[in-house]
Amino acid sequence: MTSDVRLRPVRDGDLPVFFSHEQDPEANWVAAFGPADPADRKAFDALWRRIRADPRVVSRTVTVDDEVVGHVLAFPIGERTEVSYWIDRRRWGRGYATAALAALLRELPQRPVHARAAKDNLASLAVLRKCGFVVRGEDKGYANGRGAEVEEYLLELPAG
Numbered sequence: 001m002t003s004d005v006r007l008r009p010v011r012d013g014d015l016p017v018f019f020s021h022e023q024d025p026e027a028n029w030v031a032a033f034g035p036a037d038p039a040d041r042k043a044f045d046a047l048w049r050r051i052r053a054d055p056r057v058v059s060r061t062v063t064v065d066d067e068v069v070g071h072v073l074a075f076p077i078g079e080r081t082e083v084s085y086w087i088d089r090r091r092w093g094r095g096y097a098t099a100a101l102a103a104l105l106r107e108l109p110q111r112p113v114h115a116r117a118a119k120d121n122l123a124s125l126a127v128l129r130k131c132g133f134v135v136r137g138e139d140k141g142y143a144n145g146r147g148a149e150v151e152e153y154l155l156e157l158p159a160g
C-alpha cells in the first residue's frame with residue numbers, strides 16, 4: 001500500500017500545496033509546535049526561502065502516484081540533526097509519513113538523528129517508533145497550535 005510513496009526535491013509549485021496542508025485546524029492542533037499564524041503566507045514563504053537556501057537542510061516533497069501529499073525535513077539544531085514532517089490530513093493513516101520518514105533517513109548519512117513530538121501526538125510518536133526512534137527525554141514549551149504550554153518527548157534514532 002505504501003510502495004508508491006516517493007521523495008523528490010521541493011519545487012516552487014509544491015509550496016502552495018504545503019501551505020494548504022497547513023491551513024487545517026486539526027493538523028495544527030495535533031502538530032502543536034507549528035506556525036504562529038498558519039494563514040500568514042508571507043511568513044510561510046520566508047520560512048521556505050530560508051529552508052531552501054540552507055545547504056544543511058534536506059527538504060523533500062512526499063508524493064504518491066506523482067501527487068503531492070506532504071513534506072519531510074531534516075535540519076540542524078546546534079550540532080544535532082532533527083527531522084519533521086507534515087502529511088495532508090485527508091491522507092492520514094495510510095502509512096505515508098512512516099514511508100516518507102524512512103526514505104528520508106535512508107538519505108541521511110548521519111546518526112544519531114533527533115526528533116520531538118507533543119506527548120499526545122500519538123500518530124507522530126507511532127511514526128517515529130516505527131522508524132526506530134526511542135524516547136530519550138522530555139521538555140515543554142509554548143505551542144502555537146494550542147495557545148498553551150505543551151509537554152513533548154525528545155526522541156533519538158541511535159547510531160547502528
Ligand SMILES: CC(C)(COP(=O)(O)OP(=O)(O)OC[C@H]1O[C@@H](n2cnc3c(N)ncnc32)[C@H](O)[C@@H]1OP(=O)(O)O)[C@@H](O)C(=O)NCCC(=O)NCCS
Nearest residue numbers: 031085086087092093094095096097098117122123124126
Ligand atoms: C503525524 C503525521 C505526519 C502522521 O501521518 P500519517 O501519514 O497519518 O502517518 P502513518 O499513517 O505513517 O502512521 C500513523 C500511525 O499513527 C497511528 N495513530 C494515528 N492516530 C492515532 C491515535 N489517535 N492513537 C494512536 N495511534 C494513532 C496509526 O495507527 C499509525 O500507526 P500504525 O501503522 O502502527 O497503526 C500526520 O498526522 C500529520 O501530518 N500531522 C500534522 C503535522 C505533525 O504533527 N507533524 C509531526 C510533528 S512532531
